[in-house]
Amino acid sequence: MNGYKFWTVKEVKLLKELYPRIRVRDLIDRFPKRTKPTIVAKAMSLNLPSAKLWQPNENKIIINYFYSVPEKTLTQMLPGRSWLAIMAQGERLGIKRKRDKPRIRVNVDYFKKWSANMSYLLGFILADGCIIQGTYKGYSDSLKFGVQSKDRDILEKIKSELKSEHKLSQNKNAIHLCITSQEIVDDLKGLGIIYRKSLNEIVPKVPSKYAKDFIRGIVDGDGSLWFDKRNYPTLSVSGGENTLRFIRDHFFTKFKLYSKLSRRTYSEDIKKYLYQISYRCSSAKKLIEYLYADAKLYLNRKQTVSLKCLDVNIKIRQNSKYRLKQYNESFTR
Numbered sequence: 001m002n003g004y005k006f007w008t009v010k011e012v013k014l015l016k017e018l019y020p021r022i023r024v025r026d027l028i029d030r031f032p033k034r035t036k037p038t039i040v041a042k043a044m045s046l047n048l049p050s051a052k053l054w055q056p057n058e059n060k061i062i063i064n065y066f067y068s069v070p071e072k073t074l075t076q077m078l079p080g081r082s083w084l085a086i087m088a089q090g091e092r093l094g095i096k097r098k099r100d101k102p103r104i105r106v107n108v109d110y111f112k113k114w115s116a117n118m119s120y121l122l123g124f125i126l127a128d129g130c131i132i133q134g135t136y137k138g139y140s141d142s143l144k145f146g147v148q149s150k151d152r153d154i155l156e157k158i159k160s161e162l163k164s165e166h167k168l169s170q171n172k173n174a175i176h177l178c179i180t181s182q183e184i185v186d187d188l189k190g191l192g193i194i195y196r197k198s199l200n201e202i203v204p205k206v207p208s209k210y211a212k213d214f215i216r217g218i219v220d221g222d223g224s225l226w227f228d229k230r231n232y233p234t235l236s237v238s239g240g241e242n243t244l245r246f247i248r249d250h251f252f253t254k255f256k257l258y259s260k261l262s263r264r265t266y267s268e269d270i271k272k273y274l275y276q277i278s279y280r281c282s283s284a285k286k287l288i289e290y291l292y293a294d295a296k297l298y299l300n301r302k303q304t305v306s307l308k309c310l311d312v313n314i315k316i317r318q319n320s321k322y323r324l325k326q327y328n329e330s331f332t333r
Contacts, residue, residue, distance in 0.1 A: 005033065007042055011031065011034075012042075012046070014030065014031075015027075015031075015039070015042060015043060015046070015048070016046065016048060018030060019039075019043045019048045019049075019050070020048060020049045020050070020055065021080065022080065023052065023080070024036055024039055024040060024050075027039055054089055058078055058081070058089075059089070059093065061074075061077050061078060062078075062086070062089055062090055062093055062095065063093065063095065065077065066086075066090045066093075066095045066097065067095060067096065067097065071083055074086060096134065096140070096182075097140075103180070104164070104165050104166050104179075104180070105163070105164070105165040106162050106163060106164040106165070106166065106179055106181055106184070107162050107163040107164070108181050108183040108184055109183075110161070110162050110163075110184065110187075111184060111187040111188055111191065112187055114206075114207055114210060115210070116210055116213040116296065116297075117161055117213070117296060117297045118210075119206055119207075119210035119211075119213040119214040119217070120213040120214065120216055120217040120220075120295075120297045120298075121158065121161065121162075121217060121297070122188075122191060122193070122204055122206070122214060122217065123213070123214040123215060123216065123217025123218040123219075123220075123221070124145075124154070124158075124217035124218070124220055124221045125143070125145075125188065125193055125217075126193060126197070126203075126204070126217070126218060126221070126243065127217065127218045127219075127220070127221025127222035127223075127239065127243075128145065128146075128147065128220075128221030128222060129143060129144065129145045129193075129221075130143075130144055130197065131143055131144070131185050131188060131189070131193060131194070131195060131197075132144050132178075133195055134180065134182070140180050140181060140182035140185070141180075141181075141182055141185035141186075142178050142179060142180045142181075142185065143178070143179045143181070143184055143185060143188065144176065144177070144178045144179075145158065145176065145177045145178075146174055146175070146176045146177075147174065147175055148173060148174060148175070149170065149173050149174065149175055150301065151175070151299060151300075151301060152168070152175045153299070153300045154220065154298075154299045154300075155168055155175055155177045156168070157297060158177060159177065161297065162179065164177075164179055166178065166179050166180075191204045192204040192205075201240035201241070201242045201243060202242070203242050203243055203246045211250050212250075212290060212291055213295070213297075215247050215250065215291060216291045216292065216295060216298065217297075218237060218239070218243065218247065219235070219237055219291060219302065220298060220299040220302055222237055222238055222239045223235065223236065223237040223238075223302075224236050224237075224238075225284075225288060225302050225305040225306070226305070227305075227308070227312075228280075231312060232280065232281045232284075232312065232314060233280075233281070233284040233285050233288060233305070233308075233309050233312060234278065234279070234280050234284050235278070235279045235280075235284040235287055235288055236276055236277065236278040236279070237276065237277055237278075238264065238274055238275065238276045239274065239275065240272070240274070240275065241261070241273075241275050244261055244275045244276070244277050245261065247277065248261060248277050251279075251287060254290075255283075255286060255287070255290075257279060257283045257286065257287065259277040259278055259279055260277070261275055261276075261277055262275060262276050262277070262278075263275055264276045281314050282314045284309075285309045285312060285314055288305070288306045288309045289306065289309060289310070291306070292306035292307075293306075
């Protein structure tokens, strides 16, 4: 047997008592004549559950108390388990921790009250932001933005507007801002910003007096402003059908300016068609001035284009009666 010693009745009894509760590395002192491999081998021959595995009674504690019980209390209820192990098990069981306050400071009440700037941010989020489900170690959901490095200014403004202490991160030519706050995400969900919003497009019910701020946010995220060879401005916006209908209807109601809603491309990422509306010359100038004049929150790059529009001299043309009639018919359908 090469020195093998049979387990005594006392040793077996002690092993049955301790092995399900204490990790093997901590059992060595209790069995001075046994090595770690022999302890494990004997426990397996006796079909003893390992202390590494979560026991049914432990999982019951996690299920009942993980959501709201403080860290100190929970670790006392689960002796022998580290806080990281408890958090990981909560994640495996699909349970989130309740977080009344985010770990990093941010104004969690920001999206509870309508304002011009809040409406702008809502539009920008609809166009170029997203909410991410918090599955890692039970953490809260997050609001996430990603822009090109040249547009860093807008993320700095968003941080300031939300009174956020979250840091910007850079990856190659992109800048990211991720704000973890379940309360903010819950408020956004109530406004229509949901998980995978591109697949479930919902246009928030924005108060009419803040519609232009909301649209400016969308334009800064998904729109384009430029000048053609004649130095005439163009405004175009791409996105989901419902969002573009909202913008087009608002511009027509306010200015009687018409744009055809064009189906442009099919997005493999979101498995749906993308649409576009465009305005040129005097129509674009009027709308760009409307959106950016006296604006307090905007993307610097597009605000610069809007200022150039002030110096463009274009003869104002009325829309044709045929086009107005055509749109009025589609508008009332």
